[in-house]
Amino acid sequence: MSAVVMTPCGEASLRVQSRTGNEERDWRVVHNLARSLRDARIPGLWSVIPTYDSILVDFDSARTNGETVEAFVALIEAGVDLEAPVPVGRRFVVPVVYGGEFGPDLAFVAQEQGLSEAGVIALHTGADLRLRCLGGPAASCMTDGPAFPRPVSRLPDPRLSVPANAVSVAGRQGVIGPVKAPSGWRLIGLTPIEVMSPGEDDVVAYAPGDTVRFRAIPADDWSRYAGRTMREMAL
Amino acid sequence: MRFTRAGHTVLTDLGRLTGPSYGLSVNGALDQAAASTANVLVGNRVEAPVIETLLGGFDAVLSVDALLSVTGSPVSYLTLDGQPIPMRQPVRGRAGQRLRVGPARDGLRSYVGVRGSFAAPVLLGSCAPDALLGFGVVLRDGDVAQQLLACRDVMDPVGELPLHLDVPPLGPAGALEVAVTEGPDWDEFGSSVDLLFSQEYRVDPRSNHIGIRLGGRPPQRATGGEVLSRGVPVGAIEMPSDQGLLVLHRGRGITAGYPVLAVVTLAGQDALAQARPGSGVRFRLQSIEEARVVARQRLAQREALASRVRSLLSARWDRVAENRWTEPFPPACYSRESGVNSSGSGALDAIA
Numbered sequence: 001m002s003a004v005v006m007t008p009c010g011e012a013s014l015r016v017q018s019r020t021g022n023e024e025r026d027w028r029v030v031h032n033l034a035r036s037l038r039d040a041r042i043p044g045l046w047s048v049i050p051t052y053d054s055i056l057v058d059f060d061s062a063r064t065n066g067e068t069v070e071a072f073v074a075l076i077e078a079g080v081d082l083e084a085p086v087p088v089g090r091r092f093v094v095p096v097v098y099g100g101e102f103g104p105d106l107a108f109v110a111q112e113q114g115l116s117e118a119g120v121i122a123l124h125t126g127a128d129l130r131l132r133c134l135g136g137p138a139a140s141c142m143t144d145g146p147a148f149p150r151p152v153s154r155l156p157d158p159r160l161s162v163p164a165n166a167v168s169v170a171g172r173q174g175v176i177g178p179v180k181a182p183s184g185w186r187l188i189g190l191t192p193i194e195v196m197s198p199g200e201d202d203v204v205a206y207a208p209g210d211t212v213r214f215r216a217i218p219a220d221d222w223s224r225y226a227g228r229t230m231r232e233m234a235l
Numbered sequence: 236m237r238f239t240r241a242g243h244t245v246l247t248d249l250g251r252l253t254g255p256s257y258g259l260s261v262n263g264a265l266d267q268a269a270a271s272t273a274n275v276l277v278g279n280r281v282e283a284p285v286i287e288t289l290l291g292g293f294d295a296v297l298s299v300d301a302l303l304s305v306t307g308s309p310v311s312y313l314t315l316d317g318q319p320i321p322m323r324q325p326v327r328g329r330a331g332q333r334l335r336v337g338p339a340r341d342g343l344r345s346y347v348g349v350r351g352s353f354a355a356p357v358l359l360g361s362c363a364p365d366a367l368l369g370f371g372v373v374l375r376d377g378d379v380a381q382q383l384l385a386c387r388d389v390m391d392p393v394g395e396l397p398l399h400l401d402v403p404p405l406g407p408a409g410a411l412e413v414a415v416t417e418g419p420d421w422d423e424f425g426s427s428v429d430l431l432f433s434q435e436y437r438v439d440p441r442s443n444h445i446g447i448r449l450g451g452r453p454p455q456r457a458t459g460g461e462v463l464s465r466g467v468p469v470g471a472i473e474m475p476s477d478q479g480l481l482v483l484h485r486g487r488g489i490t491a492g493y494p495v496l497a498v499v500t501l502a503g504q505d506a507l508a509q510a511r512p513g514s515g516v517r518f519r520l521q522s523i524e525e526a527r528v529v530a531r532q533r534l535a536q537r538e539a540l541a542s543r544v545r546s547l548l549s550a551r552w553d554r555v556a557e558n559r560w561t562e563p564f565p566p567a568c569y570s571r572e573s574g575v576n577s578s579g580s581g582a583l584d585a586i587a
Contacts, residue, residue, distance in 0.1 A: 007419035010498030011526045013468035015419045038256065047255035049466030049489050056466025056489075058255060061501065061527065062534050135464055136488020138367040139258025142464070179367040181488075198358055198368045204257045 004029065004077055006070050012061040014069050017054040020083070026053035027132060029082040031208050036076045045069065050208065051133040051142075089210035090234045091128065094176065095217040095225050096167050098124075098189040102219065105155075105186035109169065113148050120188065121216050123147055128211040129174055139196055139204045141176040143212050145169055158184030165191045167214065176212070192217075192225035193233060205231040236295045236334075236349070237379045243289040246353055246372040246380060249282050251361040255489045261469060262485050263363040265444055265508035266344050267501070268533060269307035272402060273348030275541045276304035276325050278548045283352035284362045286380070288345050292336035293374070299385035301328045302350035302548075308342025308509055309404065323402035325350075325544065327386070342509035350548075351384020366444075366486070400540060411510055413503040414521040414529070415472065420494035425457035431472075431497065431518050436480060440512040444486035447507045449516055450479045456494060464490045470499035482507060500526040502533060 005017045018029035034050035037057065044063030049056040057069055076082075098121050099106040110117045129143040145152070151171045159182060162168070166177045168185035175185060178196035196204060206212075217225070238244065249270065250263025264270030264287055271281040286293075292310055305313055305322050313320055314335045320326045328334065339345060355362035355372050364371025374380065421428065431454050439448035453474040467473070471483045473493040482499055483491075484507070499507060500521060510516060521529075 008416070008523050009419050009468045009495065010416055010470050011501055011523055011530055013498070015466070046252040047261075049255050051465045051490055052463045054463075054465040056255075056468060058252075058261075058468060060252075061530055065527070066523070133464070133490070134258030135490040136258070136260070138260070138365070138488070140488075181367060196368070198365075198370050203259070203359065 008066045012059055014057045014066045015054055016073055025083050028086055030055050031086045032082045036080050042072050086209040089207055091211045092233045093213050093215055094191050094233055096189040096191050096214050097219045098216055103187055103189035106188045109152055109186050109188055125214045125216050128213050131206055131208055131210040131212055133208050137181045138179040141206055143174040145172045145174045152186050154184045158182055162187055165195050167191055192222045194229045197229045236298055236382055238293055238295045238374050240294040241374040241376050242291040242293040244293045244374045245287050245364050246284050246355045247287045247363045248284050248361055250363050250485060251359050254359055260486050262365050265485055266307050266505045268505045270346045271537060273304050273306040273346040275537055276544060277302045277348045277350035278544050279352055284355045286347040291338050294335045297328045297330055297332050299330050299382050301382055302386045303328055304348045305345060307345040308339040310337040310345055311340050312337035324400055343511055344508055349382055350386050354381040354383055411506055411516045412519055413506055413516055414500045414519050415497040416521055416523050416526055418495035418497045423456050423458045423494050424454045424496055427454040430454045435515040435517050438510045438512050438514050444484055446484055447482040448479060453480050462492045462494055464492045467491045467495055468498055470504050471495045472497045501530050
């Protein structure tokens with residue numbers, strides 16, 4: 001039986017959800033399916049947004065419709081092993097200045113986790129974190145969270161503006177926000193590198209399946225990295 | 236075209252359609268029908284860059300001769316060198332003439348299409364500004380938008396053509412009725428969905444290209460539980476607070492962790508793009524099939540208009556020569572068997 005559930009989302013979008021009952025398998029299903037959908041170059045298909053357990057497909061309602069897209073999804077489902085491991089992509093080593101004015105929530109996160117600030121930094125920099133999906137706003141780099149003892153609570157009152165290239169955590173997740181934007185996540189540091197460089201051909205250097213390793217740097221080293229791009233941080 | 240008073244004016248198009256695959260918002264003209272029509276009226280592809288001006292209008296001097304059209308929100312004045320010109324019609328302008336687009340009346344956004352369009356930087360195939368990325372052409376006083384084509388000869392031989400292109404204006408101001416289809420999380424709201432259709436919501440002044448905020452009683456989710464971040468479409472109706480609704484528009488972040496109660500139809504999204512703060516909005520439920528019928532009708536109207544404009548623009552207005560038959564009879568295009576013109580459509584193709 002198909003573990004993929006499809007629901008219309010207006011005239012021009014379709015939500016495709018994986019319901020395997022397992023988070024990791026759901027993630028594999030939606031990312032394998034999303035890649036196959038893009039590769040299939042289906043006429044009228046505009047964009048595919050895979051996240052954790054669902055995909056949003058946007059299409060040109062003048063050229064195709066939800067039923068047609070559903071039929072393509074069913075075809076791919078029948079022919080592709082959707083639970084195969086998502087190919088391991090690139091590994092980015094991202095320098096971060098933690099705490100202080102760079103990461104005003106570091107102290108709160110340390111207190112909430114029952115750790116020292118150094119302990120939070122050690123966990124945050126201590127493992128490669130899988131890039132799970134690109135999120136709003138503007139290609140936010142959504143990763144697994146570090147191995148904190150418990151989920152991180154969100155800000156009760158979201159900040160109206162968080163600077164570009166902010167490194168934050170919430171729940172069991174982590175994120176690097178490439179642009180200045182409002183956010184309710186706990187801001188623990190900033191990276192001096194340009195996470196997104198819109199002038200370049202491939203706009204967004206990272207993709208789901210890549211991994212991110214954070215590296216703590218002193219505030220004095222900020223200028224050494226300023227102006228460098230995420231692309232240059234790939235190994 | 237040099238902007239002597241730019242106001243809140245940008246170069247845009249129908250949006251960065253592949254952007255959401257890369258995490259970027261689709262953006263583009265908020266009133267897609269008006270932007271498309273501005274292009275269609277001057278014989279451009281619908282995707283060509285157009286001018287979008289918000290609220291206050293702009294003044295500009297044409298750099299080269301142009302065929303232009305103004306669509307979208309009615310404006311309090313629209314003149315070329317002081318002479319009133321009509322909206323929703325192709326209008327010929329001369330190099331050096333001053334185009335003045337007055338403040339929006341009834342709606343919010345007006346569009347100016349110019350035959351041949353404008354030069355604009357492109358990201359993922361679209362010139363649509365993305366405020367978050369700092370990308371796109373946001374015009375300031377003194378800026379020049381380069382017109383790509385000088386249209387000296389268009390319609391010249393007969394001067395003012397009697398054009399009656401019958402493009403319907405924006406509906407009357409006042410309460411707006413907006414069609415929605417059931418969203419994927421409709422069932423999570425139980426009977427409280429009735430609230431959506433039983434009251435008039437009010438457009439909040441904090442509305443923008445990211446979302447239209449509507450004051451009023453929102454339906455309440457009957458089920459609890461965290462929602463994992465997932466892709467949300469333009470038009471999605473979300474309830475981030477108990478104070479009202481948020482209808483996501485083209486600048487929306489591609490993912491959100493809220494349930495999607497309903498999705499505003501494509502026609503409804505265009506209408507909301509013109510809804511002024513303080514005005515009333517009522518929702519009406521449509522099936523996806525009904526919404527598609529409406530969308531197809533709108534597309535058919537636009538294509539019919541495009542075909543008429545193309546005929547006008549490609550017509551030759553020189554005097555028809557006297558009948559001097561030179562071909563042998565029967566001509567090559569005449570089928571002996573059926574007696575009908577079997578290849579005559581070729582000539583039509585050339586025009587269209």
